Amino acid sequence: MIQLRDYQETLVSEIREALGKYRRIVCVCPTGSGKGLVLGYTASLAANKGTKTLILAHREEILNQNVNQCKKCGLVPEIISPKHRAVPSGIVACGMVQTLRRRVEKQEWLDYVKSVRMLILDEATSSVDTRTELLTQRAMDQLTQKRTSFVIAHRLSTIKDADVILVMKDGDIIEQGNHEELLAMNGFYANLYNSQFEKVG
Helix, strand or coil, rough: CCCCHHHHHHHHHHHEEEEHHEEEEEEEEECCHHHHHHHHHHHHHHHHHCCCCEECCCHHHHHHHHHHHHHHHCCCCCCCCCCCCCCCCCCCHHHEHHHHHHHHEEEEEEEEHHHHCCCEEEECCCCCHHHHHHHHHHHHHCCCCEEEEEEEEECHHHHHHCCCEECCCCCCCCECCCHHHHHHHHHHHHHHHHHHHHHCC
8 A cells, every 4th residue: 555645544544434334335526536546545445355356447548547546556456458368366357347248248257247346437438329338337237236336426327326425526525425415415516416417317
C-alpha cells in the first residue's frame, strides 16, 4: 500500500466501513473527484483480506488507467485481454466487460466467475451502442448476484438500486446514503442528480 496522507486515511476508513456493511455499493465520482483513488483503495482492501477481486471496464483506456491505479496501491493485477484463453488465477484481475460477457455466454470460466467475491466496475459506457449496453447490463446483473459489488456509476438505474451511494468530491466522500436519503438531503448529490441524471431518466 502506498503511503497515505491524513485525508486518504479517512477515505480508506470510509470505504472499509462500507465494504463491511453493504453488498451493493455505488460511488458517484464527477470528473476530477478522485475515482482512481477509490478504485485502487477498494481493490487493495479486498486483496489484503484475500478476497478474489475482478475489476472491469468498458473501454481499453479505462482498463489501462485501472491497472495503473492498482499498481500505485501495490497490487499487480492479472490483465485479461480479449485474446486471453487461460482461466484467470490471480487474486486481482483487470479486464473488459465485453471479454468476460463473451466467456459467460459460451459457458466458459464459470468456476472462476463463481469464485470472484468482489466485483469492481468502472461503468463509463459512452463508446458502446444500445444493444451492447443492454447485453452488458444483463451480464452485469448476473455477475453482481451473491457477491459484493463496487460500481463507479454513470447510469441512473445502477444508482437507484444501490444499498449505499458514496458521493465523491475533491478526493473526499462528502455524502452517503441510499438514493432517497441523498435526495432528501438536498445537497451535492441532489444537485448533481437534478442537473445530470434526471436527463437520462
